[in-house]
Amino acid sequence: MGELQRTVLYDLHKEYGAKMVPFAGWDMPVQFASGVMKEHLHTRAEAGLFDVSHMAQVILRGDDAARALEALVPVDVIGLKPGRQRYAMFTTPEGGLLDDLMIANKGDHLFLVLNAARRDVDLAHLHANLSGLEVEEITGRALVALQGPKAEAVLAALNPAVRDMRFMDVADLELAGATCWVSRSGYTGEDGFEISVPNTMAPRLARALLDDPRVQPIGLGARDSLRLEAGLCLYGSDIDETTTPAEADLGWAIQKVRRPGGAREGGFPGADRILAELTDGTERRRVGLAPDGRAPMRAGTQLFADEDGAEPIGSITSGAFGPSIERPMSMGYVPAGMAKPGTRLFGDVRGKRLPVSVAELPFHPHTYKR
Amino acid sequence: MKYTEEHEWLEEADGIVTVGITAHAAEQLGDIVFVELPEAGTTVSKDDEVVVIESVKAASDILAPLDGEIVEVNDAISDDPGKVNEDPEGDAWFFKLRIEDVSVLDDLMDEAAYKAFIG
Numbered sequence: 402m403g404e405l406q407r408t409v410l411y412d413l414h415k416e417y418g419a420k421m422v423p424f425a426g427w428d429m430p431v432q433f434a435s436g437v438m439k440e441h442l443h444t445r446a447e448a449g450l451f452d453v454s455h456m457a458q459v460i461l462r463g464d465d466a467a468r469a470l471e472a473l474v475p476v477d478v479i480g481l482k483p484g485r486q487r488y489a490m491f492t493t494p495e496g497g498l499l500d501d502l503m504i505a506n507k508g509d510h511l512f513l514v515l516n517a518a519r520r521d522v523d524l525a526h527l528h529a530n531l532s533g534l535e536v537e538e539i540t541g542r543a544l545v546a547l548q549g550p551k552a553e554a555v556l557a558a559l560n561p562a563v564r565d566m567r568f569m570d571v572a573d574l575e576l577a578g579a580t581c582w583v584s585r586s587g588y589t590g591e592d593g594f595e596i597s598v599p600n601t602m603a604p605r606l607a608r609a610l611l612d613d614p615r616v617q618p619i620g621l622g623a624r625d626s627l628r629l630e631a632g633l634c635l636y637g638s639d640i641d642e643t644t645t646p647a648e649a650d651l652g653w654a655i656q657k658v659r660r661p662g663g664a665r666e667g668g669f670p671g672a673d674r675i676l677a678e679l680t681d682g683t684e685r686r687r688v689g690l691a692p693d694g695r696a697p698m699r700a701g702t703q704l705f706a707d708e709d710g711a712e713p714i715g716s717i718t719s720g721a722f723g724p725s726i727e728r729p730m731s732m733g734y735v736p737a738g739m740a741k742p743g744t745r746l747f748g749d750v751r752g753k754r755l756p757v758s759v760a761e762l763p764f765h766p767h768t769y770k771r
Numbered sequence: 772m773k774y775t776e777e778h779e780w781l782e783e784a785d786g787i788v789t790v791g792i793t794a795h796a797a798e799q800l801g802d803i804v805f806v807e808l809p810e811a812g813t814t815v816s817k818d819d820e821v822v823v824i825e826s827v828k829a830a831s832d833i834l835a836p837l838d839g840e841i842v843e844v845n846d847a848i849s850d851d852p853g854k855v856n857e858d859p860e861g862d863a864w865f866f867k868l869r870i871e872d873v874s875v876l877d878d879l880m881d882e883a884a885y886k887a888f889i890g
Contacts, residue, residue, distance in 0.1 A: 438802035
């Protein structure tokens, strides 16, 4: 165990009463003084500020960088216009998921945001497979997310140009005296922005945002319940090297041009299996799960087809109480034949078989500004 | 009021002990979202797992602090688990336990000792 890394907003977190926990090698705020439930509800009602500086920021430069990157991801990178961002995943030769990530076209380069826990794996993967490109990890910048229905108004007070951005747009904008790389995106299901800001300027920007009475700091606890209500996957829980895009219900992220019959069909690790599964289906599928009772069904909970079934048919990969939906919620994998919303299953909670139904995702509707 | 190392408080009157969790415990657990109480009439032994509570973070067991019979449970907290965070040492008690010998309470911590215990 090495020393935990601190983001440049560490002192600010302590000032706001953060309870810190180790996360992917970083000392991160899990909650602030008001607690997970209030932080969650505040984000959905007004605006929450998240420190996500633990995530890795990478720039790819070089001739035909988009084409080169397409060899590692099943998504359309060449067709991604300047000023736009897209969800993507690195795949393994077996068709599993090495990581999920964001790719932005910044005109003369590509900008990637990677999961903190997968930084080492991803950077090694990029260096090993994109030898023709310059792969630069950006360590001089922090990353914050401002999420919620008031996010646009709050940020517009610092720079009205943010109003012109729509969901998944990216732009370089001046905010509180800093040149920021801004995208209109997030991990909560709410409208909002993710902002890459130079380390030296990050505390000043964070304070400028927190000085707005509509903004509260939000920890990793509420970040998790927000993303789960929004039906979004957490790498390492809901998706990993053993889950494929089709199993994880991420087929929407694979554009036509990379699918069978498309102009740039395949050509990424695991393409044979991944593309076949998009057509033929899979044995298991990621689904939303809504327990009948109030007891949350957490990650690792075994699922059964019957109250007295002997063999589990699947398991839960994420589970928590949803503060906005005011009931527990889970995601997990079940056989494709049991993936239809409304299908009745049972989860083993402390030795008791409790009823749970397959549910539509998201649990809470997205409010992106498209 | 008496306290256990499991962060329960106990208040005795006429051989009936009201049991809840301390404000310190509620604070440490975070927002509580689920409480499963035992049936009234259940006979319990010290350290039996009698209540399950789940916070936004994790599930925890509440242990019976003493031998006895559960004579009443507080259904208001299973209907609205958030009450445990709001008033842990008042309205949000968990259950009432009839005990044979009230002298066993003497072995538990008083408020000063509990404060020292949680540092």
